[in-house]
């Protein structure tokens with residue numbers, strides 16, 4: 001049963017209390033939005049992980065004024081707030 005069919009089923013059944021209907025329908029609409037854009041809970045967790053800044057591994061070879069380090073996830077050389085290779089957010093505080 002697709003979310004839209006489940007919503008219709010719930011709406012048409014008067015034996016289901018209204019507050020339960022509201023929760024079920026909002027959950028199904030949420031699932032429907034996820035399905036439409038191809039998101040899964042695993043993908044959302046991965047995106048959350050990538051957007052939470054991690055400290056880069058220090059790159060000691062150069063003593064530059066610019067940020068330079070290694071991405072903690074993919075080992076790419078990084079110098080920005082995000083890794084250009086894998087998109088991991090980076091936290092440069094305390095590394096200056």
Ligand SMILES: [Zn+2]
Nearest residue numbers: 071074083086
């Ligand atoms: Zn990376």
